[in-house]
Amino acid sequence: MWQPSIAPGAVDRIACVGAGVIGGGWVAHFLARGHRVTAWDPAPDAEERLRRIVGAAWPALESLGLAEGASPDRLTVAATLEEAVADAEFVQESAPENLELKSDLLARIDAAAPIGVVVGSSTSGYRMTDMQAAAAHPERLVVGHPFNPPYLVPLVEVVGGERTDRAAVEWAAEFYTLTGKRVVLMDREVTGFIANRLQEALWREALHMIAEGEATVAQIETAVTAGPGLRWPFHGPSTTFHLAGGEGGIAHALDHFGVDGPWTRLDSPPLTDELRKALVTGAAEVTGGRPAAELIAERDRRLIAVLRALREAGA
Amino acid sequence: MWQPSIAPGAVDRIACVGAGVIGGGWVAHFLARGHRVTAWDPAPDAEERLRRIVGAAWPALESLGLAEGASPDRLTVAATLEEAVADAEFVQESAPENLELKSDLLARIDAAAPIGVVVGSSTSGYRMTDMQAAAAHPERLVVGHPFNPPYLVPLVEVVGGERTDRAAVEWAAEFYTLTGKRVVLMDREVTGFIANRLQEALWREALHMIAEGEATVAQIETAVTAGPGLRWPFHGPSTTFHLAGGEGGIAHALDHFGVDGPWTRLDSPPLTDELRKALVTGAAEVTGGRPAAELIAERDRRLIAVLRALREAGA
Incomplete structure (x- = not known):
């Protein structure tokens, strides 16, 4: 049976793997909540881009209220994935949406991060069961699906795979909640989770209406927003x-x-x-x-x- | 060719036929914009209920800003439909969603209201082509579909039927806009119009998820709102x-x-x-x-x- 090495409320050091729009948004969120964050991304300009994302988000986060001690200076960019996660107390993976890529990356994170540490994946649709196959310790791999931008939209959908330990799912739900997120803890794996399925159904009805000449893009935008x-x-x-x-x-x-x-x-x-x-x-x-x-x-x-x-x- | 008897911006007297949740909401909206409103509803307690709806909405409308001279005292409740619409400059019909009932009511309104007056129907889904069949002057019958509550949600979907004159559709779009509404002027009749089709697609995906045990009502509510x-x-x-x-x-x-x-x-x-x-x-x-x-x-x-x-x- 898997056991967490730390209580959700005691976490200080967080590793963020992948620092694009979503990963960078997570970095901004965790920094604003006072955490130390170590990020890694394979892109050559990753650090510059990440600091730009955090810098752009910071005024918004300040205006909503920062945690004590929160600072963009608590961000470190690591040279390797292994270095980034080596002493992390929680890891958030936000790689591009590609099943093979995510499986490989989760296996690498799993091999390098302490066994009692929970790893959350930002996947917007894959089932953890399909992503955790290559990992040696799949029991601490969890989906923690955010919404764009992760530093402002509170929702996180949390769900485990077939080989995830229930304790890790519950740990993740508690941890995200403590960082100010609104968690939907799902009991079942469903492709696309909940919110994306709902907005996708709306989007497809819109696509049909546009394709059939029943409504224009502009009419649909106004019909929703007004x-x-x-x-x-x-x-x-x-x-x-x-x-x-x-x-x-x-x-x-x-x-x-x-x-x-x-x-x-x-x-x-x-x-x-x-x-x-x-x-x-x-x-x-x-x-x-x-x-x-x-x-x-x-x-x-x-x-x-x-x-x-x-x-x-x-x- | 049909011609309006008054410019949209010159309208003072509005008749509201049907004074339930939607009709009462329209009454509150028009009163807040400074209009005189004559309402009619066949229910025995219609006047009492209508004044309660307006009274409940008024603080909200005051806080958003009333038009000059706006007052709940400008509401009259008429004894008959014919009396309510006889000297109206615009008529809004908000009867229960039943095709035969609405067709009959629109024919009666049409018979009693001056020919140059536009009649808008609050139907949430029927095509005007199907509702205007029994009317002697179908050319001034238009759909003006609001969202609940009509005194706060700005959207109105405007569309004519096959026998509606384009001038009446455009008159209605301009009139609603002048009363502070956001109009989506549709070129084609589509059952359910635009916004209801979009929210209905989302609702049905939600129903499937609930029926299959993939998500609960509470999870879906949080997934949307957060x-x-x-x-x-x-x-x-x-x-x-x-x-x-x-x-x-x-x-x-x-x-x-x-x-x-x-x-x-x-x-x-x-x-x-x-x-x-x-x-x-x-x-x-x-x-x-x-x-x-x-x-x-x-x-x-x-x-x-x-x-x-x-x-x-x-x-």
């Missing part, structure tokens, strides 16, 4: 549907609107009793069972806050 | 994909990621030269052809504004 996009920073699809049902909530909305109207090219699954129950109990859980009037008042306060913020930010 | 949902108030899917391509923009992203990965159940259309061109020129149009670094800095400013606003609103 419409449902304004609610998505605080209400996901179930809460939206729950409120569409008024006092009757999602149960009424399901009866009234159904889920299989001619509104998109993606067919709906059948609305079985089981799915219906999952939706109704899920909506009650995420809304805390509060009455519609209270949820509506809260939605309006948040909408106004978002509208005002965008106005002030010149959008 | 992830891509934070960007959707200012970046639609094309802009997001454009930025994912770095300096190479959407052209590079299309080459690098493609559009047909195994990330959702909805198949992609083929990436033809024509679609590719529409995406590349569309992204250039919506981003004004500005360089990636500038777009990224702007995105970060807006993200921070949204994150701060939500924090202050207690989200």
